[in-house]
Amino acid sequence: MAKGQKTIYKNSAVILRLVLGILSIVISAVVGFQSCAAGIGEAISEAESSSGAGGLFTGFFLLAAGIVAIAARKTKGGTIASIILYALAAIFAFANLSENFGDLVVWAVLSVIFAVVLVITLFLKEKDSSDETTKE
Known part of the structure; x- marks a missing residue:
């Protein structure tokens, strides 16, 4: 890469992280009440x-x-931290499954899905909009 050029996340990855963060906050309230x-x-x-x-x-x-996921949606470290937190949520949910709280498996699977989606967004990168074909 040329000097001054940087790698940025695609806008879709940043928006997806924002949406997942908002969904997670809403779902956490439902999980808490249940x-x-x-x-x-x-x-x-x-x-x-x-x-x-x-x-x-x-x-x-x-x-x-x-x-x-919301606060650090544009950084790689924030995304990795969110992935770890989703994995911990899934581990706790799978470890505490019982007949009294059957929906816990749903929240565990949802945590795994959110973590996998965030892993995928880590690889959605593109070069900055500067044009490399104009070099002579």
């Missing part, structure tokens, strides 16, 4: 499972990943 309900149900039925607590952690990681 986790509270599952936790109360587990307490009332004196169940041995801890899917309510696992759901709260999943919701927290989804919220953190969404905030990072």
Whole structure:
């Protein structure tokens, strides 16, 4: 690359990260409410499972990943941090699956999908708009 030329992310990748971040924040609220309900149900039925607590952690990681995805959507490091947070959300969700909170598998799969999409956006790059064919 010529001096002064830099690699930038395509606009579609940046917009996709913004959309995923907003969706993650909204979904984290839903996961949080469901986790509270599952936790109360587990307490009332004196169940041995801890899917309510696992759901709260999943919701927290989804919220953190969404905030990072929005705040650092133009940087490679921010995208990698979001991928790690989505992976942690999926790990906590898969580790705490139970009959009391059946939707936890949905949030785990969604976290994996969001992480894979962000990995794909890491490779969507193009050169800056300067024209290299005019060199003589």
